[in-house]
Amino acid sequence: MAGVWVYAEVTEGGIDPSALELLAKARALDPEPAAVALGPGSSAVAAALGRHGAARVYWSDDPVYSDFVAEPAVFALQQLVAEHGPELILFATSYDSRDVAGRLSALTGATLVANAVDIPSFDIAQTAIMGGSTRVDVRLEGTLKLVLTRPKSFVAGESPGDCETIAIDIVVPDNLKRAKIVERHTAQAAGPKLQDASVVIAGGRGLQGAENFHLLDELAEVIPGAAVGGTRAVVDAGWVPYSYQIGQTGSTVKPEVYLAFGISGATQHVVGMKGAKRIVAVNKDEDAPIFALADLGVIGNALELLPKLIEEIRKG
Numbered sequence: 001m002a003g004v005w006v007y008a009e010v011t012e013g014g015i016d017p018s019a020l021e022l023l024a025k026a027r028a029l030d031p032e033p034a035a036v037a038l039g040p041g042s043s044a045v046a047a048a049l050g051r052h053g054a055a056r057v058y059w060s061d062d063p064v065y066s067d068f069v070a071e072p073a074v075f076a077l078q079q080l081v082a083e084h085g086p087e088l089i090l091f092a093t094s095y096d097s098r099d100v101a102g103r104l105s106a107l108t109g110a111t112l113v114a115n116a117v118d119i120p121s122f123d124i125a126q127t128a129i130m131g132g133s134t135r136v137d138v139r140l141e142g143t144l145k146l147v148l149t150r151p152k153s154f155v156a157g158e159s160p161g162d163c164e165t166i167a168i169d170i171v172v173p174d175n176l177k178r179a180k181i182v183e184r185h186t187a188q189a190a191g192p193k194l195q196d197a198s199v200v201i202a203g204g205r206g207l208q209g210a211e212n213f214h215l216l217d218e219l220a221e222v223i224p225g226a227a228v229g230g231t232r233a234v235v236d237a238g239w240v241p242y243s244y245q246i247g248q249t250g251s252t253v254k255p256e257v258y259l260a261f262g263i264s265g266a267t268q269h270v271v272g273m274k275g276a277k278r279i280v281a282v283n284k285d286e287d288a289p290i291f292a293l294a295d296l297g298v299i300g301n302a303l304e305l306l307p308k309l310i311e312e313i314r315k316g
């Protein structure tokens, strides 16, 4: 049965939102797309995958898929592909899915395109080049095509229809249980995740030091649904961890409001935040490129403005 499949990541926290975004695109390309969910919790999320557009869900709760790195999942996918012959499989741009897609490509000879921002048809994937300012069509050839898509490229939505959930019973050979995951660490963070926040408060080199980033945390405390991020410059300087980084080599965010403090607006940063509905920028240089993008631009010193803004919001 040819068609479009989605490799749906399932974690301890449930279904990864990327799977629902990919299903929205899969459904637009194929009225009956399938999803593959592997690892503990997959049976529990199968119905949700169906509600978001999957006509079939191949699932397995076998812990082998979460206990070992990539190889068992690739083996299962390879068996399923051989049996059902999908034409196109969509993957999220995550560490795990990149690993799985790359290995599957190597084993099957399938075409693999990374960093896609759209898939207009079965034969074309679009990627963004020149810091996200230009889109190019990449022609997909071969009988099996694998596409890794950038986060937030598609909007998830419910799409009612019948869904068949199919338990798979694939025995993974012992020689593929090589890299065992022995520990997992979850970064502790208060408030919403950067990618899910409705308001993103981002800081750049203009904040002048790690010691000033607490001003952004304080602002996030008084704005419901806000999370703090930053530019690569401040990550490279060690002011904040990599998980804060927004842009080409960091996260993509699409909040309702993006507040940029002391950020110049380099293309590599802009590509990760230009989808925000409203952009407010504070920069002391009136020629900063971020102002070309901003709905509201404030020419001024962020370090002076931030405490006043926090105070005003606290007053209500």
Ligand SMILES: Cc1cc2nc3c(=O)[nH]c(=O)nc-3n(C[C@H](O)[C@H](O)[C@H](O)COP(=O)(O)OP(=O)(O)OC[C@H]3O[C@@H](n4cnc5c(N)ncnc54)[C@H](O)[C@@H]3O)c2cc1C
Pocket (backbone or CB within 6 Å): 203, 204, 205, 206, 207, 230, 231, 232, 233, 234, 245, 246, 247, 248, 249, 250, 261, 262, 263, 264, 265, 266, 267, 268, 269, 272, 282, 283, 284, 285, 288, 300, 301, 302, 303
């Ligand atoms: C391959 C590649 C990938 C990259 N990926 C990313 C990425 O994912 N994300 C990313 O962000 N960058 C990325 N970069 C880096 C990017 O090119 C920029 O260097 C970076 O975004 C600049 O960060 P910034 O705006 O904090 O710093 P700067 O460009 O130094 O800008 C600081 C701004 O602060 C202003 N300022 C100074 N003091 C104040 C003050 N007191 N109040 C208000 N404003 C003030 C200045 O006028 C200036 O505009 C990448 C670069 C490359 C080559």
